[in-house]
Amino acid sequence: MADPVAAVAALDEPNRRKLYDLVARATCPISKDEAAAAVDLPRTTAAFHLDKLVEMGLLTVVHERRTGRSGPGAGRPAKLYRRSDEQIAVSLPDRRYEAASHLVTDALVEAEQTGEPARVILNRRAYEWGADLAGQAAEADASRGPASNRVTEALARFGFEPLAEGGSILLRNCPFHSLAHRHTELVCGMNLCLISGLLDGIEASGVTAHLDPSPGHCCVRISQAPSSRSPSVSR
Structure with missing residues (x-):
C-alpha cells in the first residue's frame, strides 16, 4: 500500500479520477482498451493512469482469458483492472x-x-x-x-x-x-x-x-x- 495521502491525492487528476470511478463501478474487471474507449482517452494515456492507480494501491491487476479457451493456442491472458480490496482512509490529525x-x-x-x-x-x-x-x-x-x-x-x-x-x-x-x-x-x-x-x-x-x-x-x-x-x- 502506498502512502494513503499520496493515494488520495492521485485522484485529483481528472482523467485518473474518471478511470478510477469507471473501474470501481464495473461489475467485472476491465481492460485498458475498454477503459480508454469509455472515457475517450488514447490507449497509452489510459494505460499510464491505470498503472499509476495500481501503484497507489487503488486498483489491482488480474489476468484472465476473455475467449473462454485454455491450453495451447488460447493466447495470453489479458491484463485487466479492478478496484483494490484495500481500504484507504486519510485523517488529519491522525485518528484510529x-x-x-x-x-x-x-x-x-x-x-x-x-x-x-x-x-x-x-x-x-x-x-x-x-x-x-x-x-x-x-x-x-x-x-x-x-x-x-x-x-x-x-x-x-x-x-x-x-x-x-x-x-x-x-x-x-x-x-x-x-x-x-x-x-x-x-x-x-x-x-x-x-x-x-x-x-x-x-x-x-x-x-x-x-x-x-x-x-x-x-x-x-x-x-x-x-x-x-x-x-x-x-x-
Whole structure:
C-alpha cells in the first residue's frame, strides 16, 4: 500500500479520477482498451493512469482469458483492472477509530464467551496490541538507535505526535480523540495500556506511562521513572 495521502491525492487528476470511478463501478474487471474507449482517452494515456492507480494501491491487476479457451493456442491472458480490496482512509490529525472499534468489539465478544469483565479484556488486548506495534516499529527501524529515539519514533508512527518536554514526553494528538471525549475513563484507560504495551515492547527502560490529562494533549504522559513497570491491565 502506498502512502494513503499520496493515494488520495492521485485522484485529483481528472482523467485518473474518471478511470478510477469507471473501474470501481464495473461489475467485472476491465481492460485498458475498454477503459480508454469509455472515457475517450488514447490507449497509452489510459494505460499510464491505470498503472499509476495500481501503484497507489487503488486498483489491482488480474489476468484472465476473455475467449473462454485454455491450453495451447488460447493466447495470453489479458491484463485487466479492478478496484483494490484495500481500504484507504486519510485523517488529519491522525485518528484510529477503526482500530478502537475492533478492540472494543473483540473485548465484548470475548466477554460474552468467557464471562470475564469486558473492560479487563479491553485493557489486556490494548496492551498486547501495543506490544505488537512495538514489534512493527522495531522492524521498520533496524538500527534500533537510542531508547529515547525509539520511544518517540514508535509513538510518532502511530500518530501520537510526541513532544519532549523536560523529563517527560507529551502526546499532542490522541488517535481516539472523539471517543475519549465521550467515554473518557474507558478510552483513556485503554490508551494507557496500549502505550504501556508499546513501551514494554520496545524495551524502553527508565520511562513509564501514566494518566495526566491536560488541555490539547492526549490523556497519557510518559515520564522518567526509576524502573519501568508494566501497567495493570485489569483496571
